[in-house]
Amino acid sequence: MMLLIDAGNTRIKWAVAEPGAAPGDWLAHGSFAHDDGAALPAVLAAHPGIRRVLGSNVAGPALGVALDATLAAVGLRAEWLASTAERAGVRNGYGEPGQLGTDRWAALIGARRLHRGPCLVVSAGTATTADVLDADGLFRGGVILPGVGLMLRALARNTAQLPFADGHFSDVPRNTADAIVTGCLHAQAGAVERMFRPLAEQPGALCLLTGGAAGRFADLLQVPLRRVDNLVLIGLATVAGEGPQPAAMG
Numbered sequence: 001m002m003l004l005i006d007a008g009n010t011r012i013k014w015a016v017a018e019p020g021a022a023p024g025d026w027l028a029h030g031s032f033a034h035d036d037g038a039a040l041p042a043v044l045a046a047h048p049g050i051r052r053v054l055g056s057n058v059a060g061p062a063l064g065v066a067l068d069a070t071l072a073a074v075g076l077r078a079e080w081l082a083s084t085a086e087r088a089g090v091r092n093g094y095g096e097p098g099q100l101g102t103d104r105w106a107a108l109i110g111a112r113r114l115h116r117g118p119c120l121v122v123s124a125g126t127a128t129t130a131d132v133l134d135a136d137g138l139f140r141g142g143v144i145l146p147g148v149g150l151m152l153r154a155l156a157r158n159t160a161q162l163p164f165a166d167g168h169f170s171d172v173p174r175n176t177a178d179a180i181v182t183g184c185l186h187a188q189a190g191a192v193e194r195m196f197r198p199l200a201e202q203p204g205a206l207c208l209l210t211g212g213a214a215g216r217f218a219d220l221l222q223v224p225l226r227r228v229d230n231l232v233l234i235g236l237a238t239v240a241g242e243g244p245q246p247a248a249m250g
């Protein structure tokens with residue numbers, strides 16, 4: 001039994017799976033806040049059969065140290081994914097491969113497992129990322145923008161008159177809350193659709209959309225779309241299926 005951990009900037013997602021399980025076929029899964037010190041011990045207590053832990057952490061070394069300490073208390077040592085030049089059939093086109101967020105790297109690996117054609121891998125979390133994956137498994141590059149929640153908070157924090165908006169999408173907004181929410185959702189959907197344009201003419205091109213905020217703008221996207229829960233964890237499970245990590249870090 002293995003534990004997969006996706007530590008993002010807002011929260012930590014986890015899943016327990018048998019080695020070799022189908023993508024997304026978890027025995028259990030969930031999420032917890034960074035400051036919820038009781039959550040991981042509870043997961044470990046509920047699944048005493050865990051023998052291997054694979055993780056991605058983009059939320060900083062302090063969180064990694066805390067997670068490592070909790071795991072060490074039950075005799076486990078996490079293999080933290082590093083972004084490398086090549087892994088599980090995906091080649092990393094970043095100028096410096098190690099600079100790529102490990103959650104993006106894992107999501108690309110998961111996407112390659114789910115779809116063999118050209119793919120735009122979109123992760124809507126704290127930040128939104130849209131990453132171009134070629135049909136032959138080359139990650140060409142991608143974009144990072146503030147996620148939906150961050151965009152909304154930025155407007156509320158940095159203006160005198162704008163509230164934290166709890167509005168709805170509208171074709172032509174006629175109140176402040178709807179104007180803000182609609183603007184932020186257009187920004188997200190627009191970035192995705194613009195990044196998809198170069199792929200659109202290629203046969204089998206698909207946008208894979210994951211992340212906690214995906215539901216806020218999925219319906220707006222005018223691209224061939226597949227929603228996937230926990231694509232990062234699927235990528236980590238794929239890496240686990242390749243055997244021991246070459247360079248475990250953390």
Ligand SMILES: Nc1ncnc2c1ncn2[C@@H]1O[C@H](COP(=O)(O)OP(=O)(O)O)[C@@H](O)[C@H]1O
Nearest residue numbers: 008009010011124125126127147149211212213
């Ligand atoms: N239960 C939830 N807890 C926290 N964020 C949530 C929840 N449900 C949806 N969200 C949205 O999802 C975003 C976090 O998504 P997630 O993919 O977990 O991000 P990250 O990987 O950056 O931690 C939040 O910014 C928020 O907009």
Ligand SMILES: CC(C)(COP(=O)(O)O)[C@@H](O)C(=O)NCCC(=O)O
Nearest residue numbers: 008009058099100101125126127144
């Ligand atoms: C872009 C990110 C902040 C996304 O983090 P998330 O929204 O998943 O918490 C993260 O992947 C990251 O810190 N990346 C490092 C820089 C890069 O990928 O180029």
Ligand SMILES: [K+]
Nearest residue numbers: 123124125127
């Ligand atoms: K993200």
